[in-house]
Amino acid sequence: MDPKLGRMASALLVLLLLLEGGMFSSSQPSGLLGEVFQYIDVHQDDFVQTLKEWVAIESNSVQPEPRFRQELFRMMGLAADKLRRLGASVDSVDVGHQQLPDGQTLPIPPIVLAELGNDPKKPTVCFYGHLDVQPARPEDGWLTNPYTLTEVDGKLYGRGATDNKGPVLAWIHAVSAFKALDQDLPVNIKFIIEGMEEAGSVALEELVHREKDRFFSSVEYIVISDNLWISQRKPALTYGTRGNSYFTVEVKCRDQDFHSGTFGGILHEPMADLVALLGSLVDSSGHILIPGIYDHVAPLTEEEKKLYEAIDLDLGEYRNSSQVEKFLFDTKEEVLMHLWRYPSLSIHGIEGAYDEPGMKTVIPGRVIGKFSIRLVPHMNMSVVEKQVVQHLQDVFSRRNSSNKMAVSMTLGLHPWIADINDNQYLAAKRAIRTVFGTDPDMIRDGSTIPIAKIFQEILQKSVMMLPLGAVDDGEHSQNEKINRWNYIEGSKLFAAFFLEMANLHQ
Structure with a gap:
């Protein structure tokens, strides 16, 4: 077969397959x-x-x-x-x-x-x-x-x-x-x-x-x-x-763990302090509780709103494919905006906690919580860092704990x-x-x-x-x-x- 005819035949076959699909x-x-x-x-x-x-x-x-x-x-x-x-x-x-x-x-x-x-x-x-x-x-x-x-x-x-x-x-x-x-x-x-x-x-x-x-x-x-x-x-x-600010918050009593039978009930336990700190960051609706965190988020314009309305997304199919029973929001526009143009806060883990199968009745002497905030225009990373540190210091001070707390931003991406x-x-x-x-x-x-x-x-x-x-x-x-x-x-x-x-x- 002529090479040119062969190429044309192959192209026609491709076209038919694509049309059929x-x-x-x-x-x-x-x-x-x-x-x-x-x-x-x-x-x-x-x-x-x-x-x-x-x-x-x-x-x-x-x-x-x-x-x-x-x-x-x-x-x-x-x-x-x-x-x-x-x-x-x-x-x-x-x-x-x-x-x-x-x-x-x-x-x-x-x-x-x-x-x-x-x-x-x-x-x-x-x-x-x-x-x-x-x-x-x-x-x-x-x-x-x-x-x-x-x-x-x-x-x-x-x-x-x-x-x-x-x-x-x-x-x-x-x-x-x-x-x-x-x-x-x-x-x-x-x-x-x-x-x-x-x-x-x-x-x-x-x-x-x-x-x-x-x-x-x-x-x-x-x-x-x-x-x-x-x-x-x-x-x-x-x-x-979105950008990302990654934080660690450490609560420490001492470097060694404690026996809960010997010390339980007479200590400010680091894990209890840390759970309270992490629990103060975001509510059950996904709203970040750090004062001022939303102050510099770019306002939603009518032009931007129309872009979200035009996006072809079947929310039910998206939810099913994600194997999630329910999202925090009920409309396509709300879901996409909270994925893309609003900040979110996620808690990722705790170092120092016992996480193996079985029971271990210890009180961790030192624990580190990890969380991140996805940043959006026009949030300022250094401002966010100050807001996070101030909020955690305020929450910790209200607990009147004798433990030591340290907050650090370990990653900052715009x-x-x-x-x-x-x-x-x-x-x-x-x-x-x-x-x-x-x-x-x-x-x-x-x-x-x-x-x-x-x-x-x-x-x-x-x-x-x-x-x-x-x-x-x-x-x-x-x-x-x-x-x-x-x-x-x-x-x-x-x-x-x-x-x-x-x-x-x-």
């Missing part, structure tokens, strides 16, 4: 974009194979072991080589070593900086991604080998498939389609790809500072695809995330929010309409993705989150997957985004 709601565009889409459809099995090769690398950054670091170096090298084969100028930046709490030192995998094109007439878009993964073991409940990409009913199962190897490859596939068709890229493209995101992006912030006036000097827009839709089918654009009227959000909306035949849900993320705020603050550039994965992809959990449809249509989405950015720049 009810997942392809927009018509194939004409012109260059149509050719790019056809190329991606015809080569989708090759793209899945590449993802399989990447998933097979156990690039675990969470467990600081030499064998995993070797895999991380191999993963970053593979990515650098792939970008070089596309014609990119690639710099694998040595960022030194990591000093661990136990005294050992391990090398940090290089951060890959790559660029294609430097035409001053074109906009320059930078894509951020990471290639490290969370740990995964078959015995933890995986139905397949986590490091063997396995396709079941159009779902591609494997650790890193959606977080974040699949999206990184989708961006690369979009570039490769233009290259394969001998077409100029519509935009200048840069990549920054790291291998330590799951371990806190070690050394990344320092590199961004260092490269601000060199690698990032020509960058106008930054795209991150490291989160998920809120739906299984409808695409989304993310314009905000919230991030973007301007949805920026050019790249407009371009992404148009691209989503072209590929998926619908307008995106405009969403925030209740978790914290620090790199967005780092880019925004250091570089003063427009930052956008353009997720590819569905809400049920299960990042960080057992049976992580990305749907073949999301992976392939996501590659098309990036290609369409390049063209839309170029059109808006004219």
Whole structure:
């Protein structure tokens, strides 16, 4: 068979399968974009194979072991080589070593900086991604080998498939389609790809500072695809995330535990003090009880309210899939607002308490409670820290306890929010309409993705989150997957985004 006819037949088969599944709601565009889409459809099995090769690398950054670091170096090298084969100028930046709490030192995998094109007439878009993964073991409940990409009913199962190897490859596939068709890229493209995101992006912030006036000097827009839709089918654009302030509160009588038969009834027990302190933080409706905590929360505007009303979310289905009997709020809008645009306080655990099976009648001499507050615009982290400390001191003083209390904020990460009227959000909306035949849900993320705020603050550039994965992809959990449809249509989405950015720049 003529190779061209073979490609056309494969593309037709793909189209029929997508139509049959009810997942392809927009018509194939004409012109260059149509050719790019056809190329991606015809080569989708090759793209899945590449993802399989990447998933097979156990690039675990969470467990600081030499064998995993070797895999991380191999993963970053593979990515650098792939970008070089596309014609990119690639710099694998040595960022030194990591000093661990136990005294050992391990090398940090290089951060890959790559660029294609430097035409001053074109906009320059930078894509951020990471290639490290969370740990995964078959015995933890995986139905397949986590490091063997396995396709079941159009779902591609494997650790890193959606977080974040699949999206990184989708961006690369979009570039490769233009290259394969001998077409100029519509935009200048840069990549920054790291291998330590799951371990806190070690050394990344320092590199961004260092490269601000060199690698990032020509960058106008930054795209991150490291989160998920809120739906299984409808695409989304993310314009905000919450920050996080993590606290510990220690109550101490002495370093040793007490026998409750010998000392019970004559002590101010540290555990009783701590339970009272933790119980004073939030009420049964989820309202934070720390005075002044809501004072600087950004007011709800009518424009923002309409965004929540437009989001496609079946609250009953969402609750059932979460295996929760009842949420604190009864409407879609209230649930989403309290996930995204209002602060929340969560109590995480207690050190020093006996938590093994069986009975142990001790009075802990020293206990440490852990809790965090998810921050939202325009909360000030230092103000929140003062409010928390003052509140706990007031509650503790009212107990007239002879114990000692110490409060510490051990982590502080700022919230991030973007301007949805920026050019790249407009371009992404148009691209989503072209590929998926619908307008995106405009969403925030209740978790914290620090790199967005780092880019925004250091570089003063427009930052956008353009997720590819569905809400049920299960990042960080057992049976992580990305749907073949999301992976392939996501590659098309990036290609369409390049063209839309170029059109808006004219």
